[in-house]
Amino acid sequence: MAKTMKTAVVVRQEQIGTDIYSLTVNCPDIADAAVPGQFVSLFTGDNSRLLPRPISICDAGSGEIRFVYRTAGEGTKIISKLKSGDEIRLLGPLGNGYTLEEKDAILIGGGIGIPPMLYLAKQLKSKGVKCAIVLGYRDEEFLKGDFEGLGDVYVSSDTGFMGVKGTVIDAINEYGVSGQQIYTCGPKPMLKAVKAFAEEKGIKAQLSLEERMACGIGACLACVCETTAVDDHSKVNNARVCADGPVFDSKEVRL
Amino acid sequence: MKLSVNIAGVELKNPVTVASGTFGSGMEYDDFYDVGELGAVTTKGVANVPWPGNKTPRIAEIHGGMMNAIGLQNPGIDTFIERDLAFLKNKDTRVIVNVCGRSVADYVEVVERLGEEETVSLLEINVSCPNVKEGGIAFGTDPKALSEITKEVKKHAKQPVIMKLSPNVTDIALMARTAEEAGADAISLINTITGMKIDINRRTFAVANKTAGVSGPAIHPIAVRMVYQAAQAVKIPIIGMGGVATAEDALELIMAGATAVAVGTANFYNPYAALEVVGGIRDYMDKNGVNDIAELIGCVK
Numbered sequence: 001m002a003k004t005m006k007t008a009v010v011v012r013q014e015q016i017g018t019d020i021y022s023l024t025v026n027c028p029d030i031a032d033a034a035v036p037g038q039f040v041s042l043f044t045g046d047n048s049r050l051l052p053r054p055i056s057i058c059d060a061g062s063g064e065i066r067f068v069y070r071t072a073g074e075g076t077k078i079i080s081k082l083k084s085g086d087e088i089r090l091l092g093p094l095g096n097g098y099t100l101e102e103k104d105a106i107l108i109g110g111g112i113g114i115p116p117m118l119y120l121a122k123q124l125k126s127k128g129v130k131c132a133i134v135l136g137y138r139d140e141e142f143l144k145g146d147f148e149g150l151g152d153v154y155v156s157s158d159t160g161f162m163g164v165k166g167t168v169i170d171a172i173n174e175y176g177v178s179g180q181q182i183y184t185c186g187p188k189p190m191l192k193a194v195k196a197f198a199e200e201k202g203i204k205a206q207l208s209l210e211e212r213m214a215c216g217i218g219a220c221l222a223c224v225c226e227t228t229a230v231d232d233h234s235k236v237n238n239a240r241v242c243a244d245g246p247v248f249d250s251k252e253v254r255l
Numbered sequence: 256m257k258l259s260v261n262i263a264g265v266e267l268k269n270p271v272t273v274a275s276g277t278f279g280s281g282m283e284y285d286d287f288y289d290v291g292e293l294g295a296v297t298t299k300g301v302a303n304v305p306w307p308g309n310k311t312p313r314i315a316e317i318h319g320g321m322m323n324a325i326g327l328q329n330p331g332i333d334t335f336i337e338r339d340l341a342f343l344k345n346k347d348t349r350v351i352v353n354v355c356g357r358s359v360a361d362y363v364e365v366v367e368r369l370g371e372e373e374t375v376s377l378l379e380i381n382v383s384c385p386n387v388k389e390g391g392i393a394f395g396t397d398p399k400a401l402s403e404i405t406k407e408v409k410k411h412a413k414q415p416v417i418m419k420l421s422p423n424v425t426d427i428a429l430m431a432r433t434a435e436e437a438g439a440d441a442i443s444l445i446n447t448i449t450g451m452k453i454d455i456n457r458r459t460f461a462v463a464n465k466t467a468g469v470s471g472p473a474i475h476p477i478a479v480r481m482v483y484q485a486a487q488a489v490k491i492p493i494i495g496m497g498g499v500a501t502a503e504d505a506l507e508l509i510m511a512g513a514t515a516v517a518v519g520t521a522n523f524y525n526p527y528a529a530l531e532v533v534g535g536i537r538d539y540m541d542k543n544g545v546n547d548i549a550e551l552i553g554c555v556k
Contacts, residue, residue: 005526043524047319047472048318048319049316049318050319050321050471050472050520051524091526212312212314214314214321214523215277215283215522215523217283217284217286217526219283219284219522220276220277220323220523221299221308221313221325222314222323222325223313224308224311233330234330235305235330235331235334236306236307236328238308
């Protein structure tokens, strides 16, 4: 799991939704080390946009890494313009990733938290774990087709354009989705709802958190989250999302 | 070729260290290179007890840099000695410990604890953090308060004392002279410059603390100017910092009068930045026939 800084070559990039891009790069050192739930720091190459953009790993294998991300500001817009053959500096893989349990799994992805569920679903399937996959969209679908064959897929959407109109929890209730281990990534309100749901039902849940980062390797202490117990590294009720996370047991953190 | 420099009687094998708060205690960067390659490791500020720091978001990006309001989160002196100093003890580099506190008594307590630690070569007193309500910058922007805390720390310190100065003052030469007259063995500058950024989409402050310290290449010219002004005002050595990302940036500060330099924000976007600065200074000296780094220190009058 050694992290390295590498210059990778873009294999392909395509726009797959409004402001949503799929970028595949060749970078065997990082791809071969990556586990589901980890992320990679992507550098813009622009000297006025210096800090890396932490992007979750959507898929990895055969020396390649795929990122599916949303353009949120100028930095990600620069990255979205990269074309096949272009170079990009990467630092990774970073963070802890999910702990894969051999129990019936419920994967819950919301919005731009959906991409890391793909690599996770593939790895769980290869271990023979049964996966129920719940995808929450706002008003537009992306990446759903990639989950075909990896498990039963259930959808919720804010606007009702697809699946159950409402939240991922509404979809879980509506379809009677069940399992013994939840893995999730998505916006904070969704994580809060999943945490409450999991704790009420007595199901273990691993949450992937997001916070603004600088270094991505645990040195700057920018991306902390509140922990229920005193953290062993910080000695206060704070853990580093980049180095101690981004994946936490739902009971470890306060959202 | 001689790269070593002397800060208050302590020899650094090369003039490059890191800015406090950008490097932890070096453990995270040791995954990328042996931090013993640096002239010194300057640790993140440590207080007498653990500090939780500020609310998130703690950072924001700006053109050519960033701003932060971490709020000096640190695990406290006990853990620092047990874990961080134990790591640094085995590294072939000097250790500069940055000390923070809310009151003079807090600073003194940490300074006294560190007096027993042989691993620690120098103390850097943080009187310039803009992101905490008490302590920090309150001591570093008022000459009287700066003088008092310098004298008090000097009374209790076993290691030489570096006072880290704030750029958020009208007259940096006055602050440098004040520290020198109060007994400081060296000064370091600049800390971050207080700024503010507003998120127009959320209609709120980009950083939860409202104000935050601006750092990175964007502030480098300010650092060069202030190091130069301080160098004209005092005889004690200066550790220069502020936006150093390359050897060229470091050499500017050295020529302006810094005996050593610290790499800060650049560590966040290039984990090898400080190591590359060491190599780049060596290359510059080689190419320009400079036999001793001392020839460059303050060479621009």
